[in-house]
Amino acid sequence: MRRGLVAAFREIDATCDAIEALKKKKYEFTVYTPTPRHEIEHAVAAPMSPVRRYTLIGGLLGVTFGYWIAVWTSEYWPLVVGGKAIASWIPYTIIGFETMVLVGALSTVAAMFINSRIPKITATVGFDPRFTHGDYGIFVEAAPERLKEAEETLRAHGAVEVRGES
Template sequence: MKKVLLGKFTYLDDAEKVIDELLKVGYSKKDISFISPFPVEHIIEKLGGSDSPVKYSVFTGGVLGFASAIALVLITSLAYILPVGGKPVVAWIPYVIVMFELTVLLGSIFNLLGLIAFCRLPDIVLFIGWRPFLPSLTDDKFGITVSTDRVDEVKAIFERNGAEEIREYS
């Protein structure tokens, strides 16, 4: 049965060494999670790259916003013909504003939804305290969690590299 081990570190280079060792002994990037109070770019890169599928959700939102703006201005103009200011019934230039705004609006909404979905938020389990987590990891410490069935081996790696605290979760 796999367990989750959490190690707490004060020094960033210690945490980085642990990640390197874990990768070397055969753990996959999926098994390892690095927790920090701010983004540490090179470790994020090491554990999966900086790219994110959020971009697809933003693109979908933007296209949807643009298309719905075109549909909205066309349908409303043709359903209720209102010739004003010498402009044609379907006047594209003034509609550019509406198209731009709805593209941005839906792109942003889908951006937020994408963020929430890909981060798997809200994490209700964390509220009840079941997730491997320590308060100081949002403050001044770094954490590493590993999903493993070789508990002793991981503990040894953590201890060798200066873990201040090690916790075990089933």
């Protein structure tokens, strides 16, 4: 059974050093930070967020829907007003633009929720309330026999507290 260790750090450079050390030893871990910091991002070196793909798809679907609803309803009641074309793409660009923004923006938010796995309604393992306050944190998950080494690594790099979590 895999177990975990939660470590709290006061300093950002200590956290980054611990991340580098854990990566070298091939541990699986999650980092917590009170605010997004490039130092942490560089140390973790995670792949780029896929949120942008959802944004693109959402935006394209939105603009298509906006033009479609305007054109389709105009064709349904083909009434000539002011000598203009039945389906006038210029004014319909406003509808297309607004629906692009609406659907694109909501897809972007949905992408953040899906990729961040929120909302989380279950009790959280490996988290400490001080990580939303002023401390940085690392939650290491490993087989029981590797936990001792992980604890030593975390303490050696400046963890002020390390506790077990299962």
